[in-house]
Amino acid sequence: MKKVLEGSxxxxxxxxxxxxxxxxxxxxxxxxxxxxxxxxxxxxxxLKASFLKVESEHSAIASLVGAASCGxxxxxxxxxxxxxxxxxxxxxxxGARLPIVMAEVNRALAPGWNIWADQLDSLSQRxxxxxxxxxxxxxxxxxxxxxxxxxxxxxxLPVMVIMDAFFLSHTYxxxxxxxxxxxxxxxxxxxxxFQVDADNLVALSPLVTPNFYMEMRHNMAKAMEESILQLxxxxxxxxxIFGRYYGPIEPxxxxxxxxxxxxxxxxTGTSRQVIQELREKGEKVGLLKIKLFRPFxxxxxxxxxxxxxxxxxxxxxxxxxxxxxxxxxxxxxxxNLSDCPQIFGYIAGLGGRDVTTDLLEDIYWRTKKSxxxxxxxxxxxxxxxxxxxxxx
Amino acid sequence: xxxxVPEQDYMYPGHVACPGCGAAIAMxxxxxxxxxxxxxxxxxxxxxxxxxxYPQMSLKVPVIHTAFETGGSVASGVRAALDMKGDTGxxxxxxxxxxxxxxxxxxxxSGAVERNENFIYVCYDNEAYMNTGIQRSSSTPYGAWTTxxxxxxxxxxxxKNIVEALVAHRIPYAATASIAFPEDLVRKVEKAKDIKxxxxxxxxxxxxxxxxxxxxxxxxxxxxxxQNNIFPLYEVEDGVKYTINYKxxxxxxxxxxxxxxxxxxxxxxxxxxxxxxxxxxxxxLLKKAGD
Ligand SMILES: Cc1ncc(C[n+]2csc(CCOP(=O)(O)OP(=O)(O)O)c2C)c(N)n1
Ligand code: SF4
Ligand SMILES: [Mg+2]
Numbered sequence: 001m002k003k004v005l006e007g008s009x010x011x012x013x014x015x016x017x018x019x020x021x022x023x024x025x026x027x028x029x030x031x032x033x034x035x036x037x038x039x040x041x042x043x044x045x046x047l048k049a050s051f052l053k054v055e056s057e058h059s060a061i062a063s064l065v066g067a068a069s070c071g072x073x074x075x076x077x078x079x080x081x082x083x084x085x086x087x088x089x090x091x092x093x094x095g096a097r098l099p100i101v102m103a104e105v106n107r108a109l110a111p112g113w114n115i116w117a118d119q120l121d122s123l124s125q126r127x128x129x130x131x132x133x134x135x136x137x138x139x140x141x142x143x144x145x146x147x148x149x150x151x152x153x154x155x156x157l158p159v160m161v162i163m164d165a166f167f168l169s170h171t172y173x174x175x176x177x178x179x180x181x182x183x184x185x186x187x188x189x190x191x192x193x194f195q196v197d198a199d200n201l202v203a204l205s206p207l208v209t210p211n212f213y214m215e216m217r218h219n220m221a222k223a224m225e226e227s228i229l230q231l232x233x234x235x236x237x238x239x240x241i242f243g244r245y246y247g248p249i250e251p252x253x254x255x256x257x258x259x260x261x262x263x264x265x266x267x268t269g270t271s272r273q274v275i276q277e278l279r280e281k282g283e284k285v286g287l288l289k290i291k292l293f294r295p296f297x298x299x300x301x302x303x304x305x306x307x308x309x310x311x312x313x314x315x316x317x318x319x320x321x322x323x324x325x326x327x328x329x330x331x332x333x334x335x336n337l338s339d340c341p342q343i344f345g346y347i348a349g350l351g352g353r354d355v356t357t358d359l360l361e362d363i364y365w366r367t368k369k370s371x372x373x374x375x376x377x378x379x380x381x382x383x384x385x386x387x388x389x390x391x392x
Numbered sequence: 393x394x395x396x397v398p399e400q401d402y403m404y405p406g407h408v409a410c411p412g413c414g415a416a417i418a419m420x421x422x423x424x425x426x427x428x429x430x431x432x433x434x435x436x437x438x439x440x441x442x443x444x445x446y447p448q449m450s451l452k453v454p455v456i457h458t459a460f461e462t463g464g465s466v467a468s469g470v471r472a473a474l475d476m477k478g479d480t481g482x483x484x485x486x487x488x489x490x491x492x493x494x495x496x497x498x499x500x501x502s503g504a505v506e507r508n509e510n511f512i513y514v515c516y517d518n519e520a521y522m523n524t525g526i527q528r529s530s531s532t533p534y535g536a537w538t539t540x541x542x543x544x545x546x547x548x549x550x551x552k553n554i555v556e557a558l559v560a561h562r563i564p565y566a567a568t569a570s571i572a573f574p575e576d577l578v579r580k581v582e583k584a585k586d587i588k589x590x591x592x593x594x595x596x597x598x599x600x601x602x603x604x605x606x607x608x609x610x611x612x613x614x615x616x617x618x619q620n621n622i623f624p625l626y627e628v629e630d631g632v633k634y635t636i637n638y639k640x641x642x643x644x645x646x647x648x649x650x651x652x653x654x655x656x657x658x659x660x661x662x663x664x665x666x667x668x669x670x671x672x673x674x675x676x677l678l679k680k681a682g683d
Contacts, residue, residue: 022472050472055503059465062458062500066433066469069456072476074469092459196454197474198429198482205457207445 005175007168010138011077011103011161012037013175014145016047017183018101021072021190024052024063028082029115030165031105035077057082061089061100068098069204071195073149076100079165080107080121087125090158094129094220096205099152099159099190101145102130106265106316107165108351116352117164119265119317123293123325129220131159131227132294134264138173143244146187150234153190155223164316165352167266178242186241224295231292248292251304253279257286259367260305260341262313264290264326267348267355271314274360285364290326298333305334310342312367314360315377316349323347323377342373348380397578398424407450409442412607414597414614416442417571418516419451419487422595425581426512428453430483431474433467435497436460437489438523438599439516461496463488464504467511475510483585484511490531491521494552505561505590512584512591515554518599526602533622535666537654538602546657550669555594555628562631564589568623570596572614576625576637583627596623604653616648621674626681634681645670 005013011034015023023042025035041047054060057078064074078086083104093100108118122132131151135141141163148159163169196202208216231248239245250268253275254260263271268289275287288304290297305311311334315324322328327345334340344367349355359381366378402423409416415438432455434440440457444450458466463486471484488497493515501513520538521527528538530552541547558566565587569577577595584591598614600607617623618638622645625637645667649655658666 021476022469024469024472050476052468052472053507054465054468055499055506058461059468059500059503062462062465063469063472065458065462066456066466066471067473068469070431070470070473070477072473088459089462196431196456196470197479198431198454201449201452201454203443203446203449203451203455203457206443206449206455207440207457209445212446 001177002174003177004172005138005177006033006170006172007138007141007163008033008170009037010142010175011145012041013177014142015075016041017178017180018145018149018187019073019189020047020049020075022050022052022064022067022074023076024054024060024067024074025076025078026054026057026060026082028057028079030107030169031077031079031082031103033169034103057085058089061086061093064100065089065093065096065098068100069096069196071190071192073190074100075102077103077105079105080109083121083125084109087128090125090128090130092205093158097156097220099149099156101148101152101158102160103145104160104162105165105169106162114351115165117167117266117316117349118351119325122160122162123317126294126325129157129224130294131157131224132162132292133159134162134291134293135168136266136268136289137168138171138175139244140246141168142175142177143238143242143246146183147231147234147238149187151227151231154230154234155227156193157220157223157227162265164266182241186238228292228295228297246291248297249300249304250289250291252287252289254286254288254304256284258284258309259364260286260288260308260311261360261364262288262290262311262326262330264293265316267314267316270355270357271360274357274364278361278364283364293329296329296333301330301333302337305330305341306337308341310344310367312344312346312363314346314348314355314363316355318347318350318377327377344370344374345377346380347377353381395574397421397574400424402428402452404450404452407442407444409438410601410607412598412600412610413442414571414599414610415439415516415518418595418597421571421574421577422514422581423453425578426483426485426585429481430485431456431470433458433463433470433484433486435463435486435488435492436523437492438518439487439489440523460492462500463492463497463513464500464502467513468504468507468509471509471511486511486513488513488515489522490515490517490519491529494530494554502561505558505563505592508564508589510589512593514593514595516595516597518597518602519551520599520602522599522602534669535649535655535658535662537657555592558592559628559631563592564630565591565627566594567592567627568594568596568625570614570618570623570625571598572611572618573625573638580627602654605651609651613648613651619643620645620648621670622648624674624677626677636677636681636683
């Protein structure tokens with residue numbers, strides 16, 4: 001049924017329809033609406049789940065480690081400082097091979113306190129062994145929660161469904177909320193591959209010597225790798241039932257494009273419009289949205305970007321001393337191509353600053369006019385004269 | 393005199409605890425009373441090692457090893473999942489050291505007890521971080537040497553009173569127990585088993601390696617700690633009803649300290665000071681118990 005829903009509400013609807021058994025979460029802006037909706041569902045019996053109102057994010061994810069070890073479907077949601085606080089247990093979750101799903105609302109890290117969109121929180125967790133899926137709009141967020149459970153449970157790895165603060169979490173859009181019956185068809189009850197109960201003598205996550213640790217990590221690596229193929233199969237299933245498809249990447253007008261702009265999250269929506277307008281002016285430009293960031297679909301990206309002359313990557317994040325994180329990953333994926341396109345990295349929209357159509361267009365023209373390749377990140381829209389803080 | 397404790401053992405021989413390890417003895421008696429219908433949540437501590445390295449295990453009950461500070465939180469999730477699955481017959485037990493309880497895991501424990509999660513939390517107390525090589529914890533007693541309170545910098549802060557901290561949560565059941573009083577320990581475990589909500593057992597567990605004592609006096613030291621009121625045996629129900637289980641005759645602390653290498657630097661003056669602290673704590677407990 002079509003409803004006009006806030007992004008957060010779309011997540012909550014998807015969690016309800018996924019018949020999650022244990023939820024555990026701790027509030028942080030801009031994630032709060034998600035857990036408020038879920039609190040209502042659990043309180044009024046719409047969702048038959050146990051919702052642990054724990055005393056911190058660390059305990060939220062740790063309690064799900066306990067619950068998921070008992071073989072039930074679990075959910076949490078966090079953002080920014082909260083996600084950072086979970087860091088230790090994010091590693092634990094994937095190492096313990098627990099298919100926990102989290103909705104992560106991209107918010108800047110302090111200081112200074114900033115509750116607005118910025119991807120550094122989730123990207124800082126890129127090495128934790130979580131699958132990461134970046135979403136563009138409300139429908140995608142809802143659908144991706146279903147995909148996330150199927151994928152997590154297929155490969156025994158946790159999945160983060162990631163959405164921009166406010167631009168997505170608090171924006172109302174028409175969203176098709178499917179019938180329970182259809183969701184059940186796509187996402188049957190969780191059949192755990194292992195679980196603890198009193199009659200099942202196991203020791204989960206014990207001390208592991210160098211004799212075994214490396215093999216365990218290698219198994220994880222294989223599961224990560226496998227999740228690209230798994231996701232493709234799962235999406236096929238999904239599109240057969242729901243008629244919608246996303247893919248690990250989404251190319252838009254890329255076929256004959258000389259310049260391809262690369263985005264993730266809500267910047268993609270704005271970019272679509274800009275690309276369309278530039279095309280109308282005769283510019284050979286395309287857009288590539290990257291949805292699957294972990295595992296990084298290098299081969300698929302190489303194929304999509306390889307034919308272009310120049311690539312402009314827009315990062316709403318910055319790794320200090322290195323650059324935009326999507327740019328780093330794309331460069332690493334492309335570097336062995338014999339005829340590698342020139343890759344330009346742009347930093348835009350940190351801490352929730354608007355990434356406007358003007359700014360995106362500016363990025364396009366700069367990329368087109370640049371003769372020499374600059375390895376350095378190009379910071380867009382800085383108010384240098386007005387606000388530069390001298391620290392000498 | 394034979395001990396009046398259950399016959400059945402749920403630990404295999406051949407585990408890797410040091411000889412005379414009180415933590416191993418504590419687990420053995422605890423499981424005898426607890427039985428096998430349990431899941432143990434085991435945060436990082438000496439017991440992470442004693443329980444066995446992959447692919448071996450020294451316990452005959454299932455264990456979820458977890459991060460150091462997650463004893464309260466992981467157990468909460470296990471309980472929630474079991475309840476949702478309709479498995480209300482299994483008891484969830486967290487088994488943690490003093491570091492994992494008094495210090496880094498205190499927040500998660502406090503949260504779990506405030507929510508009155510239905511589980512038993514056992515803290516085996518060896519009064520320092522032993523797993524990492526004898527560093528001080530907030531359970532380390534006044535006067536003790538550890539590797540982070542070396543030489544003249546021996547610990548000059550008092551031991552945190554963890555039972556009182558939990559009693560402040562109005563926890564349904566909190567009790568102290570000692571490896572030197574196994575029948576009392578077994579009785580408390582059996583009692584805790586039948587109570588609903590959060591239950592806390594604080595078990596005194598000698599560590600010969602960390603305390604610098606010969607392993608054969610492990611139990612003797614534990615017994616002395618009770619007899620000289622350093623570690624009184626008592627229970628608190630619903631945060632208000634105190635029962636002192638053992639009231640010793642006047643017994644000076646001096647000999648207890650003299651037997652342990654970790655206290656060897658203390659002067660007679662220091663010991664007199666400590667005696668006063670112990671007396672003061674005991675008087676306070678008597679007052680709370682209305683005795
Ligand atoms: C977050 C974190 N910090 C530090 C450690 C290292 N560490 C493991 S066990 C331990 C001490 C455990 O002390 P306690 O809980 O008293 O148990 P014991 O080893 O004395 O039995 C420490 C510091 C860790 N595993 N995790
Ligand atoms: S160091 Fe102490 S607590 Fe740890 S195993 Fe040895 S005796 Fe037991
Ligand atoms: Mg200890």
